[in-house]
Amino acid sequence: MFDLNHVYQALMTSDILGKQRQIEALYRAACDHALVIEGKPVKPIHNPPLPDAVTVKATSHLSRRGVGSKSGHQSMLHAIAHIEYNAINLGLDAVYRFRQMPMDYYVDWLRVAKEEAEHFQLITARMAALDCQYGDFPVHTGLWAMCVDTEHDVMARMALVPRVMEARGLDVTPKIQHKLASIGDMESVEMLNVIYQDEIGHVAIGSRWFKYCCQQRCLSPYRTFRTLLKYYLKNGMDTAFNRPARLQAGFDDMELALLDEAFGNESTTETKRMQ
Numbered sequence: 001m002f003d004l005n006h007v008y009q010a011l012m013t014s015d016i017l018g019k020q021r022q023i024e025a026l027y028r029a030a031c032d033h034a035l036v037i038e039g040k041p042v043k044p045i046h047n048p049p050l051p052d053a054v055t056v057k058a059t060s061h062l063s064r065r066g067v068g069s070k071s072g073h074q075s076m077l078h079a080i081a082h083i084e085y086n087a088i089n090l091g092l093d094a095v096y097r098f099r100q101m102p103m104d105y106y107v108d109w110l111r112v113a114k115e116e117a118e119h120f121q122l123i124t125a126r127m128a129a130l131d132c133q134y135g136d137f138p139v140h141t142g143l144w145a146m147c148v149d150t151e152h153d154v155m156a157r158m159a160l161v162p163r164v165m166e167a168r169g170l171d172v173t174p175k176i177q178h179k180l181a182s183i184g185d186m187e188s189v190e191m192l193n194v195i196y197q198d199e200i201g202h203v204a205i206g207s208r209w210f211k212y213c214c215q216q217r218c219l220s221p222y223r224t225f226r227t228l229l230k231y232y233l234k235n236g237m238d239t240a241f242n243r244p245a246r247l248q249a250g251f252d253d254m255e256l257a258l259l260d261e262a263f264g265n266e267s268t269t270e271t272k273r274m275q
Helices: 004-012 016-031 070-097 103-129 142-149 154-182 186-216 221-232 243-248 253-262 269-274
Strands: none
Touching: 004 016, 004 070, 016 070, 016 103, 070 103, 070 142, 070 154, 070 186, 103 186, 142 154, 154 186, 154 221, 154 243, 186 221, 186 243, 221 253, 243 253
């Protein structure tokens, strides 16, 4: 029998192979209704440990490299690997932290963590073929900040992490693929196709549980999402959306129009109809 203490152990290990094995066991347990949603009191986690080889720097101190150079090519894949490593822990934290949700919620987020670990392995295998490994470039910890900011409320977490952070990945992945294709790295392009399809599903899971939380609290998903975005994203957000992917992932045209309106972009046809 597994409980949330085991989820915490998986979250706090920096041994990626051990983490992956633990996640797979936890996912099987959740699917078999053998995961007990109990454990020691929830702890704040300001930054889960990274592998020893990984160096952390402030975002302002990270170099930008063009993808046309060998180091730039490696650096791009390294950045994606770091995003996926963080996404593993984000999935685990969603399970560990919020303890009053239906069992399907825990199955969903352990599946997300399992798939993110698979993505990490795909990317690091590709990096190895390009003479690079995780830790060869410095990283930042900004990706975890939204997790800390929303640790008090599952509804805010579902709104801001999958529906903003992961959804942003849907927007930028085609552009990254274009850059990789421009240097002939079609193997990485195909790898990102696999990841991209899974990420649509992950954002859809966030959409599902955000709307569930709104329904439980008798709140409008549209107004609530807009309010949360305005509160947490005071510097705004880029609304150059990949609309087809976002629609697949549980957004709708009215919601995307609300985002355009909220962050001051040129009004879309849908926004004009709402005014």
